[in-house]
Amino acid sequence: MLDANEFGDAVAMLYEAAAVPEVWPTAIARLAEIAGCTGGLLFVHSRQGTNWVASKEFSSVFQRFLDQGWMDRNARMAGLLAHGGTGFVTDHDLFTEDELAETALYRDFLRPEGYGWGTATHVRSSSGETIVFTLERKFELGPVSRRETELLDSVRPHLARAAVLASKLQMQRAQVSLDSFEKAGSPAALVGAGGALCAANPGFEALIGQIVVRARDKIALEDTRANALLQKALADLGQDRVGDTRSIPVPCRGDRPAFIVHVLPVRRLARDIFSRAQALLVITTTARGLRIEASLLCELYDLTRAEAAVAGGLLEGRTVEQLALSRGVGRETVRGQVKAVLAKTGSRSQADFIRRLAPLTLSA
The missing domain is CATH 3.30.450.20 (PAS domain)
Incomplete structure (x- = not known):
C-alpha cells in the first residue's frame, strides 16, 4: 500500500490539476509511477469530440494513435465501457490471451509501439461526458498486477472527483466569459x-x-x-x-x-x-463596437497582463517606441511582448493582428 505521504502527494496533485490544467501531465505521470507503468493519458469524450492530455512519455504515442484513426476502432475502450466496473481494469479483465493476440489494436499498434499492457477506468460526468483514465506499460514488463490496480483503486475516488470538478470549473469559466460580453x-x-x-x-x-x-x-x-x-x-x-x-x-x-x-x-x-x-x-x-478588456484578452489568448497592455496599445495605433515610453520600459522589452502577442493570437504581423481584432474594438 502507499504510505501516507505518497497517497497525500498523489491526491493533492489531482485536485491541483482540476484547478490548473497544466498540472495534469505531471499528475498522470505520478499515478503511472505508482502503478509501475511508463505513462498514461486522460481523455474526455462527448458527441462534440475528444480532448486529451497525456504524460510527457506517452504524448507522442497517443498522437500517432489518433493520427492513424485508432480512436474510431478502439476495442479496449469499448470493452472498458461494456465492463461496467467502477474500478481500474486490466487487459486480462477485458480479453483472453487469444483475443489479445487477434485484436487489431494490440497486434497492429500497441505492441509494435512497444506497449500492450495497461489499466484503465472511466467516469461519467453530470454533463454527459465520458472521462477515461488509462495507464500504459511497456510490453516487456508484463501485465499490470491486481495489487497495482488495488493501489490505483485507493486513489480512484479522488481521481473521479478531480475530473468532475475540473469539468464543472471549466463550465463556470466559460460562463464568466459570456457574462462579460452580456454586461x-x-x-x-x-x-x-x-x-x-x-x-x-x-x-x-x-x-x-x-x-x-x-x-x-x-x-x-x-x-x-x-x-x-x-x-x-x-x-x-x-x-x-x-x-x-x-x-x-x-x-x-x-x-x-x-x-x-x-x-x-x-x-x-x-x-x-x-x-x-x-x-x-x-x-x-x-x-x-466592443472594447476587449485586458482580462478577457488574457483569458482568451493566454496573454500576460503586460502583453495584454501592449496588445491594447497596438489596437490604438501606438508604435513600439510610444509604448516603451508610456510604460517606462525598453524598446526591446516591448518588441519581445509584441512577438508574444502575435504568436499567441495566431497573427503573422502587427497589421494582421490589428485586422483580426479591430472589428471588436471601439474606435476612438
Missing part, C-alpha cells in the same frame, strides 16, 4: 467541435431566428451566404491563413437589424481538456 451589451456564444453550440448568453439567445440551431446543436445562420462564411470560418479555426473571413455580416430580417458575427478562436480554454469550446462568437451591430 457590455454584446450577444456571445461558445462553439465546440463541428460547430456545436456549447453555451450562450441571453443576448445571443434573443437572436434565434437570424441564428439557427440545427441537429446536434450545430450553429448556423439563416442567411445562406452568411452561413457559408460562418461554416468556413469555423472549419478553418486552426489554420490562421491570410485573408480568412472571421467577421461576417448578417442582413436584417423583418424588423430585426443587421449585425456582424465575429469568430474568435479560443486559445487558452482549448488547453483545458474539459473545455468543449473552440471558438467564441461575438455579435456587434454596425452602430457600435
Whole structure:
C-alpha cells in the first residue's frame, strides 16, 4: 500500500490539476509511477469530440494513435465501457490471451509501439461526458498486477472527483466569459467541435431566428451566404491563413437589424481538456463596437497582463517606441511582448493582428 505521504502527494496533485490544467501531465505521470507503468493519458469524450492530455512519455504515442484513426476502432475502450466496473481494469479483465493476440489494436499498434499492457477506468460526468483514465506499460514488463490496480483503486475516488470538478470549473469559466460580453451589451456564444453550440448568453439567445440551431446543436445562420462564411470560418479555426473571413455580416430580417458575427478562436480554454469550446462568437451591430478588456484578452489568448497592455496599445495605433515610453520600459522589452502577442493570437504581423481584432474594438 502507499504510505501516507505518497497517497497525500498523489491526491493533492489531482485536485491541483482540476484547478490548473497544466498540472495534469505531471499528475498522470505520478499515478503511472505508482502503478509501475511508463505513462498514461486522460481523455474526455462527448458527441462534440475528444480532448486529451497525456504524460510527457506517452504524448507522442497517443498522437500517432489518433493520427492513424485508432480512436474510431478502439476495442479496449469499448470493452472498458461494456465492463461496467467502477474500478481500474486490466487487459486480462477485458480479453483472453487469444483475443489479445487477434485484436487489431494490440497486434497492429500497441505492441509494435512497444506497449500492450495497461489499466484503465472511466467516469461519467453530470454533463454527459465520458472521462477515461488509462495507464500504459511497456510490453516487456508484463501485465499490470491486481495489487497495482488495488493501489490505483485507493486513489480512484479522488481521481473521479478531480475530473468532475475540473469539468464543472471549466463550465463556470466559460460562463464568466459570456457574462462579460452580456454586461457590455454584446450577444456571445461558445462553439465546440463541428460547430456545436456549447453555451450562450441571453443576448445571443434573443437572436434565434437570424441564428439557427440545427441537429446536434450545430450553429448556423439563416442567411445562406452568411452561413457559408460562418461554416468556413469555423472549419478553418486552426489554420490562421491570410485573408480568412472571421467577421461576417448578417442582413436584417423583418424588423430585426443587421449585425456582424465575429469568430474568435479560443486559445487558452482549448488547453483545458474539459473545455468543449473552440471558438467564441461575438455579435456587434454596425452602430457600435466592443472594447476587449485586458482580462478577457488574457483569458482568451493566454496573454500576460503586460502583453495584454501592449496588445491594447497596438489596437490604438501606438508604435513600439510610444509604448516603451508610456510604460517606462525598453524598446526591446516591448518588441519581445509584441512577438508574444502575435504568436499567441495566431497573427503573422502587427497589421494582421490589428485586422483580426479591430472589428471588436471601439474606435476612438
